[in-house]
Amino acid sequence: MGLVYSTGRRAASFAASFRDTCAFLGEAFGAMAGVAPRPRSFRFRDFALAFQRAAYEGLAITSGIGLLLGIILAFESAAALRTFGAEVYVSDLLTISLFRELGPLVTAIVLAGRSGSAFAAEIGVMKVDEELDALTTMGLPPVRFLVPPRVFAAVLAMPILTVCAELAGLAGGAGVLQIMGVPVPVFWAHVKGTSDLFMVGFGLFKSCIFGFLVGMIGCGAGLSTKQAADGVGVAATSAVVAGIVAIAVADGLLAVVCHVWGV
């Protein structure tokens, strides 16, 4: 009996959260689509603030991590390639891995940690303090009011941050190779030769998708904050965890798509 009961309860709560998620997605997409016909309803100031926090204030950490990533990748791969006297191909490896994969991925993980959690906490506090109720009774649906500015900010911040991380990574790699005897102009020639517009563009497209996921998941987690002492903390944690999982899943799916298309 107990098993049946607890299974039923779990199924019911899963169904309820699935329903809430669908409702949130529907409302959020509606709200974002509604910005185009009614630009006046867009909270530009919230957008500017969220963008500043995500992009401008995240620039240093993202570039720093990109730089370290470039240095580490260059060191590790140079150690292996040196045995063949092929250190110069480190630049090719670095270019492909940063532009295609690591640049967008690492930037998105940093964004999930910084902005995804911040969105969840901000909105979570508003929920606990009845601010969301106040919006509702003012006739301002919280999803319409809060979600589009933050999601757009995350989507727009991602490509900028990604480019910075990638350039910093390349600079780090160039430095390491310089020490190992590969001059910087040679490095850049290889970078230019290996990269193409599609590769860079696809990486940036991916980064926009990741930004969208981080923004939506952060806002969704904030809106479903529970009225409990640890509600906001739980919401912020789940925003980061779910954000990183979603990024990994999306990255995997995009890799499969690329493979099928043969690009």
Place this chain on the structure above:
Amino acid sequence: MGDYIVELENVDAGYPGATILRDVSFSVSRGEVFALLGGSGCGKSTIMKHMIGLNPVLAGTLRVAGLEWGPRTRAELCRKIGVMYQSGALFGAMTCLENVMLPLEEFTSLKAAARREKAMALLADVELADAADKMPQEISGGMKKRVAIARAMALEPEVVFLDEPSAGLDPITSSALDDLILKLRRERRTTFVVVTHELASIFKIADRCAMFDKARGGMIALGAPAELRDRSPDAFVRRFFNRGGSNGK
């Protein structure tokens, strides 16, 4: 239908799975100041959340301005009501002035300067003009409530719901607030539904009141305060109104 702005018929109030008040029926006339009374935790805020359309009633019908809350009527009804929450619920990311200006910004076509002027006038009404540029975290609980009242009034709603406006206020401010409510009622015929514990305030402003009790799970009295004090058949109700001695109207 009568000229009722809020009507409850056999309403069960509570949350899904937890009925708190059963079979509540009363109506609030236009231009009336109506008080909701009862001990802490008896369900006053709960019933108010039904009236402002946050939670659907568990049973019975509830109408505001002749309409039931629903997806179709929500936008229209939200324009007719103003709400002050028990905690104030000011937007923490905006200054007090911006809080009051927000509804004006979203729902009127006033120019920025006119919005500002109107919001300042509203803040002056609650005697908080000097706190306009402070953030909500920088002002006291009572001040937050007064800013929230100014915000609730911004769009000149037909009915204003106030959850414990005078709790945490000193007697002078509290009495000034009562005067403000009476003035707005007189000038704009605004209806007020007020949750309050202050006997003095009830006798001063309330035309009628409804009293709830947790143990009995429903409404235990309905009528004018003085009448309930003198003639209620319920000894508990009479005792509640006589608590403050004879400071009648």
